[in-house]
Amino acid sequence: MNPARIVVVGTGYVGLTTGACLASLGHQVTCADVDRVKVARLSAGRVDIVEPGLPELVRRGLADETLAFVVSAADAVANADAVFLCVPTPMGAGGAADLRAVEEVVTEIADRLPSGCAVVTKSTVPVGTTRRISALLGRPDVPVVSNPEFLREGTAVDDFLGPDRIVVGSDTPEAARAVVDLYAALGAPSVVTDAASAELVKYAANCFLAMKLSYVNSVAELCDRFGADIASVTEGMGYDRRIGRSFLAPGPGWGGSCLPKDTSALLRMSESVGFGFDLLGAAIAENLAQRERVISKIARAVGGDLSGARIGLLGLTFKAGTNDLRDSPALGVASVLCAHGAEVTAYDPAVAEEQPGMLVVDSAYRAAKGADAVVVLTEWPEFRRLDWHVMAEAMHGDTVLDTRNLLDPGTVLDAGLSWQGIGRPRVVEYATSAVG
Structure with missing residues (x-):
């Protein structure tokens, strides 16, 4: 070369x-x-x-x-x-x-x-x-x-x-x-x-991944309703080489600098040539619905009314390992909580600057102080290593909502807190019986 x-x-x-x-x-x-x-x-x-x-x-x-x-x-x-x-x-x-x-x-x-x-x-x-x-x-x-x-x-x-x-x-x-x-x-x-095919490859790949994430979030909702375990379901799916293991982790929705704009752009491109890409449109709608489901879970965790509720958020970036807040589902959830009158205190290891409507602090323990509920929104590994006994002492309530299924439920329950994941109700029941 x-x-x-x-x-x-x-x-x-x-x-x-x-x-x-x-x-x-x-x-x-x-x-x-x-x-x-x-x-x-x-x-x-x-x-x-x-x-x-x-x-x-x-x-x-x-x-x-x-x-x-x-x-x-x-x-x-x-x-x-x-x-x-x-x-x-x-x-x-x-x-x-x-x-x-x-x-x-x-x-x-x-x-x-x-x-x-x-x-x-x-x-x-x-x-x-x-x-x-x-x-x-x-x-x-x-x-x-x-x-x-x-x-x-x-x-x-x-x-x-x-x-x-x-x-x-x-x-x-x-x-x-x-x-x-x-x-x-x-x-x-x-x-x-050719040029057109190369240009389409990027959109086709990103939009497929977005649809895969929307699909697994929908399956996680079914797990919640049927009492199934999304971890077992995705493990069983992932062994199928036609499906693979990547992009099978449920969460608060997909975001970032690429997927939201690329899905929207491909939808507009499709319309410009007279093709209604309904499958892609449904994936975008499902992503918005997932955010609303997370908001509803948080509201139920604090008694149904977000106004005046004190919420501690762990994570604001759209994914771990970056300081990027663009179209972050975590930040989107936080913004809705603030709009509903919740008192939001947030911690993210890569974010120091203030965000509209909320208090950004320099540790997870400060985010938990006086919180009615703590919500994990970004999958930073350091959250798994927190001392949950100290978190429990800082909190006012006892609910931990883990939207990334990141934490060890047993560790959280041992601290006297309740744990709720996404699509994992049976894990909570097992862990509760195991520590009881």
Whole structure:
């Protein structure tokens, strides 16, 4: 593999991980961002994103001089072999992806790109965006390539350096093969296809995972109603190789920076070509229903009326291992509790800043102080290691609602508290009899 000169535009989760990892593969990478403060911090090796392994990669790239950070993308691309677009594509009006950031970057760099330089969309973009960028560039000598990312927050570095597959699509086959070559050192299987297919792969994958999560949350509700155990049900399902074990953990709903906007975008794309994707629409509706079910469980735990109830929340980020609050189901639940008049005190090991309507504290024990109920909303491992006798002494009530089925029920019950999970009523009965 010959080292390439790569420019990455955008230094969020995707851009910073992409840039640092490509530099670690031996390429010469320049990351551009419009935020001067962020560029200065990154140039000094300071990474504000909570992502295991990423700060070390950034500092190593800086030390090896294979990684640099600049403000102007237009100046950086003059000698580039490839330019990766890693800018936000948030949910826009009506649920469609907002491509303004992509279009602004393309317009900015169009006249500065060298002939033959590939413009690579790493951001998640609707089908047809590659051709849209080509038209906006107006440069037949500049190929446009779709190379969707499949990075999970909290494991992004591992996902990049040990991928399941590399997907690359372009209507210029030689450009697609050149982008595949950038990843040659990883030895991962590659899917080389047309631009539209590559763009659709990302949406199809993410939306399938969202539907799988909605399905397991629905099954967990059936377990609650039938007295079955979701842990046994998903174990039995997971042994089936056609289903697998991943994305079978129930919770307060799915969220984060990808699934909500990607499901909405694919739904809008489907409607634009006259196809009613009812299955996907039902998965989105079920996700909202799951949040309401969690709210109802909390209300029942405090006697039915949330107004004036003191609730201690454990976890605000959308998943453990990240400080990302975007479309967090935990934060969504917290917001509804506040809107119903509950007094909410929250603790999350990755969140220090105040959140609207609630008090954010620096320990789980402070979150439990005076609480009528404690609710686990994010699956941080440290919550399993809490001293639940100390938690019980701090609480006013005795209910622990574990929406992630994270805790050991016996440990909670030994402290004199009651425990309720999602889809696990028989676990409570067994644990109660075992300690009684």
